[in-house]
Amino acid sequence: MTATGTTALLGVAADAALTVPGVAGLQPRLAHRLAAAAATRADPMPHRTPPEAGIRADRAPDGSGWHIEVRCVLAEGRRALDIARNVHDQVRTAVISHLPVPEPVTVTVTVTRIAARYDAA
Amino acid sequence: MALDDPHTRPEPPGDGPRPGPAAADVPPFAGDEALPCGRLLSRVWEQAQDAAPATDPHTVSCPYCREAVEGLATVNAATRVLRAEDPPGLHAVAGRVMEVVRAEVRLGLLLPLADSDRDLRIAESTAAKVLRQAADTVPGARAATCRLVPEGDGSDVRVTMTLAAALDRPLPDRAHQVRRSVFHSAGQDLGLAVTAVDITVVGALEPWPPLTVGPGLPTHGGTQ
Amino acid sequence: MERTAFPPLERDLPERDVPDRLLAVRAAEGDEDSFAVLVQRHGRPLLALARCMLGNPQDAEEAVQDAFVGAWRRLPEYRYSAEFRTWMYRITVNRCLTMRRRRPSPLSLNTVVEPATGDAWSQPARSAEQDAAIAALSRALAALDDGQRICWILREVQGLPYKDIAHVTRTSEQTVRGRLFRARRSLQEAMGPWR
Numbered sequence: 001m002t003a004t005g006t007t008a009l010l011g012v013a014a015d016a017a018l019t020v021p022g023v024a025g026l027q028p029r030l031a032h033r034l035a036a037a038a039a040t041r042a043d044p045m046p047h048r049t050p051p052e053a054g055i056r057a058d059r060a061p062d063g064s065g066w067h068i069e070v071r072c073v074l075a076e077g078r079r080a081l082d083i084a085r086n087v088h089d090q091v092r093t094a095v096i097s098h099l100p101v102p103e104p105v106t107v108t109v110t111v112t113r114i115a116a117r118y119d120a121a
Numbered sequence: 122m123a124l125d126d127p128h129t130r131p132e133p134p135g136d137g138p139r140p141g142p143a144a145a146d147v148p149p150f151a152g153d154e155a156l157p158c159g160r161l162l163s164r165v166w167e168q169a170q171d172a173a174p175a176t177d178p179h180t181v182s183c184p185y186c187r188e189a190v191e192g193l194a195t196v197n198a199a200t201r202v203l204r205a206e207d208p209p210g211l212h213a214v215a216g217r218v219m220e221v222v223r224a225e226v227r228l229g230l231l232l233p234l235a236d237s238d239r240d241l242r243i244a245e246s247t248a249a250k251v252l253r254q255a256a257d258t259v260p261g262a263r264a265a266t267c268r269l270v271p272e273g274d275g276s277d278v279r280v281t282m283t284l285a286a287a288l289d290r291p292l293p294d295r296a297h298q299v300r301r302s303v304f305h306s307a308g309q310d311l312g313l314a315v316t317a318v319d320i321t322v323v324g325a326l327e328p329w330p331p332l333t334v335g336p337g338l339p340t341h342g343g344t345q
Numbered sequence: 346m347e348r349t350a351f352p353p354l355e356r357d358l359p360e361r362d363v364p365d366r367l368l369a370v371r372a373a374e375g376d377e378d379s380f381a382v383l384v385q386r387h388g389r390p391l392l393a394l395a396r397c398m399l400g401n402p403q404d405a406e407e408a409v410q411d412a413f414v415g416a417w418r419r420l421p422e423y424r425y426s427a428e429f430r431t432w433m434y435r436i437t438v439n440r441c442l443t444m445r446r447r448r449p450s451p452l453s454l455n456t457v458v459e460p461a462t463g464d465a466w467s468q469p470a471r472s473a474e475q476d477a478a479i480a481a482l483s484r485a486l487a488a489l490d491d492g493q494r495i496c497w498i499l500r501e502v503q504g505l506p507y508k509d510i511a512h513v514t515r516t517s518e519q520t521v522r523g524r525l526f527r528a529r530r531s532l533q534e535a536m537g538p539w540r
Contacts, residue, residue, distance in 0.1 A: 027226075081234045081312020084241040111243040112228060114251060116378060150523040152530065163526040170501070170529075193529060195536045199482040204502050209402035211388040218413040219381055225417065227375035246375030253371060263363055265370045285367060327364075 009066070009098060010052035016094035017055070017070050022083035026054025027071040027112040065104035068095055073113040084109045156185040165189045232269055233276035235314035245269050248311055252280060255306030259298045261287035263326055269313075277316045280307070285324040296320045365429040373420040380420075384413055387430055390503055391437045397498045398441040400487060408444055412437040427512055434505070434513045438495055445491075478536065485535030489528055496521050497528035 017023055056069040070091055074083050092107045099105070153163045160183075168177060169190040180186040229245030245268070253264035265283040272279045280303060286295050300318045307315040363371075363382070371379035388409065395405035395412075416423075416436055423432065486494055495514055499505045500521075507518045514521065 079310060079312050080243055081236060081241065084234055084243075084312075085236060085239060088239045088241060106240070108240040108242065110231060111234075111241075111247060112226065113244070113247050150526045152527055162530075163522070166526065166529055167522065192533055195478065196482065196529065196532045199479045199536065200501050202479055203397065203482065206393070206396070209392050209396060209406050211385070211392060214392065214406050214410050214413075215381070215384045215388055217410050218384055218417075219377065221414050222377050222380055222417050226377065227421075229375055244375075249374060250371075250376050250378070253376070257363075263367055265367050266374060267371075268374075285364070324366075 006057055007052070009057050009068075009095060010055045012094050012098045013055045013057065013068050013070060013091045014052045016090045017072055017087050020083060020086045020090055022075055022078040023072050023087060024075040024115045025073045027073050027110075028053035060104070060106075065106070066095065066099075067106050067108070068092075069108045069110065071110045071112050073115050074111055076114055076116055080111050080114065084111055156183075156189060158183050158185045160186055162189055166193060169193065230269065230271070232271055232278050232313065234312050235276045236312075237276070243311065243313070248307075248313060251310050252282070252303050252306055255302045255310070256282060256284065256299045259295065259302055261289065261326060262295055262299050264299075265323060272316055276314045278307075278313050280315055280318045281321075282318065283321050283323040285326040286322045287326045292322050296322060366425060369420065369423065369425065369429045372417070373423065380417055383429060383433075387433050388413075391433060394434070394498060394503055395437055395441050397486070397502055398438070398494065399444060400483065404444060408440045409437060412440045415440070428509075431509050431512045434499070434509070435515075438513060442491055481536060482532065485532050488535070489531055492516075493524045493528040493531070496524040497532070500525055 014026060017026060054071045058067045058069075059065075060067060068091060070087055072084075072087060074080055088107050088109045091109075092105055095105050095107075096102070149161055150163050153161050155161055156165065158179075160179075165180065165186050166189065168180065170193070180190070227246055229249070231242040232245055232248060234241040234243055248269055249267035252269075253267050256262055256264035256267075263285045265285060267280065267282045269278050269280050271277065282299070282303065284296065284299060286292055300320055303318045304315060307313040363379070365383065365386070368379040368383050372383065391409045391412065392402075392405050395408040396402055399405050399408060412433065416433060427435070486497070489497065492514065496510055499510045499513060500507075505513070507521050510521045511518045
């Protein structure tokens with residue numbers, strides 16, 4: 001898959017994760033977070049990190065299929081396990097149906113934060 | 122802000138040592154001078170600034186001491202205005218600080234959630250926060266550290282927590298309540314398979330915020 | 346308790362009644378919300394301190410922001426040898442000193458502080474002479490050496506006990522009192538014309 005293809009895959013996975021009830025957002029990975037923090041410092045306007053920054057997609061070492069990692073921030077009020085299961089299944093289904101040819105897809109969901117009511121926005 | 126918040130309002134000094142004439146055996150400060158009545162200028166000023174007025178009959182009646190104290194009146198008046206000055210806005214500063222803090226989040230270990238078929242994990246720092254809150258729901262208990270470690274090859278997790286607890290009830294009793302609350306929250310709010318909750322009480326919990334009477338800054342910290 | 350009086354961040358935080366020491370332990374383990382409470386709890390006096398030391402609100406905000414971010418990064422190594430408040434004061438003072446060295450910005454001669462309500466000096470309105478006296482105090486303060494200025498601000502503006510000032514400035518109480526005396530003397534002389 002081309003680089004553009006991977007970006008599209010990340011977008012599909014991000015969209016699927018964000019539609020799950022109880023998901024408040026995706027946790028950008030370190031490089032994105034540092035870039036955002038630096039941008040905020042230089043420029044007072046709020047900096048938006050794209051949701052795909054919370055997804056990582058890797059080819060399996062032997063080239064047979066994909067491994068997707070989703071880092072998500074949950075909203076308070078539901079059991080983390082239930083939301084994580086739901087994210088796992090939704091992302092896996094969405095990625096499989098996005099691939100042009102059938103390939104195995106494994107998904108890891110990591111809950112990085114549970115946002116309290118006051119900072120869920 | 123109209124809030125009468127003891128943390129944010131500087132109070133006039135009302136504590137610390139109050140060296141009066143009894144401290145005359147301490148060597149004088151560089152540049153100090155003795156007033157015609159024999160008192161050191163530095164001590165007269167300290168006494169005037171630190172102690173309640175009119176506690177020393179000498180200062181009240183001595184014209185030299187009184188003059189020395191009055192010499193600070195202008196500085197004191199300008200200082201009062203400086204003290205009452207509105208500091209720059211905390212809101213914006215706090216917002217920027219927390220933005221950086223959230224960008225530098227410390228996740229800790231990644232722990233398995235209780236699902237044998239899927240690869241689901243939760244950051245230790247996030248799970249610990251939820252479990253501390255569960256501990257805090259027990260009256261007279263406040264969690265301090267909370268560490269979680271995976272146990273065995275499955276999704277079992279062991280919790281180690283330290284507590285500050287009020288001393289009005291037996292500690293084992295309270296620790297038991299906290300353990301129950303933590304177990305319940307681990308299953309109900311997180312979905313973690315917690316096998317054990319080790320609890321150590323490390324400090325006595327005093328009422329917070331501390332009740333302050335009269336002038337002086339509040340004492341911070343409630344545990345030892 | 347009048348809950349509406351709290352700013353939103355503090356009002357909703359369940360950690361509001363938790364002592365500093367516990368919050369610091371939690372923050373060291375990565376609990377951002379506990380750290381947010383510490384920022385709310387100690388930010389204002391630190392901003393006032395930084396403003397006194399640096400002479401303007403913009404630099405004060407920058408110094409306090411850097412101090413808190415530095416504290417967050419160093420919390421895992423903070424061994425509670427000092428109270429959180431004292432530790433924060435020390436970090437903020439050091440940050441202010443670094444900023445002053447980097448760009449020695451003299452206090453603006455036009456610095457005019459807002460009058461305090463209910464103060465005899467500000468009723469009904471402060472005269473030009475009083476404004477001049479406060480500007481003179483700010484200038485005299487800026488002319489003090491760092492050690493004296495820090496001790497004077499921590500004592501006379503912030504109301505810290507000698508013990509804490511000694512802790513913040515890493516010196517003895519006796520040295521703190523000596524610096525206070527010399528600071529008072531210099532300020533009194535500088536304010537002479539306004540007596």
